Amino acid sequence: MTETFPQNSLVLYKSKPARVVSVADKLEIELDGGQTQRVRPKDVLMIHPGPIHSVRELTPRTGDIETVCELLADSSVDLPELTELLYGDDSPSSRWNTWQLVTEGIYFYGTLDSIHAHAPKDAEQKLAEREAKAKRDQAWKDFLERIQTGLPLKPEDTDHLEDTKALALAKTGQSRLLRKLGxxxxxxxAHALLLRVKHWDDWIxxxxxxxxxxxxxPRIPIETKPSIPDLTNDDRRDLTHLPAFAIDDEGNQDPDDAISLDGQRLWIxxxxxxxxxxxxxxxxxEARNRGATLYLPELTAPMLPERIAEELGxxxxxxxxxxxxxxxLDTDGTVIHMEVVPSLIRVQRLTYSMVEERMEEDPxxxxxxxxxxxxxRRRMAGATFITFxxxxxxxxxxxxxxxxxxxLNSRTLVAEAMIMASNAAARFAIARDIPFPFITQAGSEASSEPREQPQTLAEMYAFRRKLAPRQIGTTPSPHQGLGLTCYTQVTSxxxxxxxxxxxxxxxxxxRGEKTLDTEEIIERIGATQAAIAGTRKGERLSNRHWTMVYLRRHANWRGEGILVEKGEKRGTVLIPELGLDAQIRYRGDPPLNHVFTLTLNKVDLPQLSPYFTAGTPTTQKSHARA
Structure with a gap:
């Protein structure tokens, strides 16, 4: 062992130089910082037998590296030989410099006993890669310093934020920057950081x-774009003599339903x-993958190619x-017969507000x-009406x-007509054994008796939380929430x-053609439900995002919030002006439906959380359902 590791020999320990101080069952070595440590012989590598009295004696050396590389083009040498070729001597300092060249791998590679030279082109490439890495490392260090000290970012910092942006968009689970910052x-x-460094703003x-x-x-390839036949020449019932009204919100771009009245016949x-x-x-x-049209405050992403809405809306x-x-309909409005026909209609487009002004006019x-x-009738059958x-x-x-x-009553008018059509379509499909996507909802009670309706916002909020989720399947069953024995949707x-x-x-x-069978309908339901859930979630979160942006731009906002759920010193309020629910803290024991005056404190946009101070208004208002 003494011959292998003489005292004062130079060894390699964890990629750093060390001097052997003493030799026993373990080696005592001195590290480059002057501290000593006992290690096993197998944990070190002999570099030079010495003597060396301090690691600090190792100094940088220069040699003719390119010439030596040419000499070793097709041969190998050991570490002492390469040291002699590079520096003309084999001192501990020279041999340590030689080993550093080997370990950095740009010009030489190998082991202590067999070292080879890289070809000049390979060496140039490796050197360029090292310099580029050093430049990248320095750029990252400078970027991190700007982040930590709050200095403005530079254009070149964008690349360092890519994985943080990807994390903010849930495209990855890791961000080097967030990890470094703890x-x-x-x-x-990630969203919060991007806002803090002003790389993102509220509009993202x-x-x-x-x-x-x-x-x-939808990006349908040109060769597969839907061809829209001249449907006006199809075998259709001519209903153009009946006034037909498509009633929607102002700005609606996909009108897909209208209503007419022909004596005691209601046409949808x-x-x-x-x-x-x-x-x-x-x-x-494409429509199956999307599930539904996506409606966001900033854009609308249609389920179908826009040309279809332009041609068939x-x-x-x-x-x-x-x-x-x-x-x-009979005299009390009960449906006594129905038919479904392809038709031609002449449509007048109206808004809800326009119809509201004409509710006393026929039709x-x-x-x-x-x-x-x-x-x-639906109320008597057990339907529940919740209006937020x-x-x-x-x-x-x-x-x-x-x-x-x-x-508006005009909204209720249209909604009831659409429900009547969908209920009739479900009964039509059941009577003819047509495989169909039926919508059902279990209720808290199986009877078809009228139920007590929630009257206040708090009652409606609590009732909604207890509602069973609706189900979609091929087996018809009651929709308790609507008070119908069967239901589907056919109007959009x-x-x-x-x-x-x-x-x-x-x-x-x-048309007397083959319909999709039950398994095909089930397949479509399954494929669509996850897509629809994602669409609704995206809409809900986006609406809340833009409400937070609105509040950030109205820092002095004050308004009313109605207490709909309460706990220990905190509860949930609904803010009618914003269509928003929020958590607040309060004093005392206010009753449900208590009206607070809310003052905005701050908004945490990434967390979608507003913070309000709750005060009590001078007058109380009634918030029961009309």
């Missing part, structure tokens, strides 16, 4: 991307999308092809009476606009994929 690696924390909404949503229009007309989008076509598959052209549901007065009677404050959020010219939506085939599937089934049946 910050929890979550999308929200990460939530659709996090959910995995496609925010662009729906865009005949299935005439152009057939099962397994490119447009059908009701009222987009003078004459519109439709699939019409004719419901014959809207008569339609309203039908809607009220249908709503009362609603708002419309839009982004216009870098401004967030939040508009309260009034509870431009916007909801399963509505389109229902239309495809009805169209095939009416």
């Amino acid at each position: 910050i929890e690696q979550t999308p929200a924390e 909404n990460p939530h659709p991307t996090r959910v995995g949503l496609d925010t662009g229009a 007309h729906v865009a005949d999308v299935a005439a152009a989008v057939t099962p397994e076509s490119a447009a059908d598959l 009701l009222g987009k052209k003078e004459i519109s092809p439709a699939l019409s549901f004719g419901l014959d 809207f007065r008569h339609l309203w009476q039908i809607a009220k009677a249908a709503r009362e 404050p609603e708002v419309a959020i839009r982004i216009v010219d870098k401004e967030v606009h939040i508009r309260s939506l009034p509870q 085939p431009l916007r909801r994929y399963l509505d389109l599937v229902a239309h495809q089934q009805l169209r095939a049946y009416l």
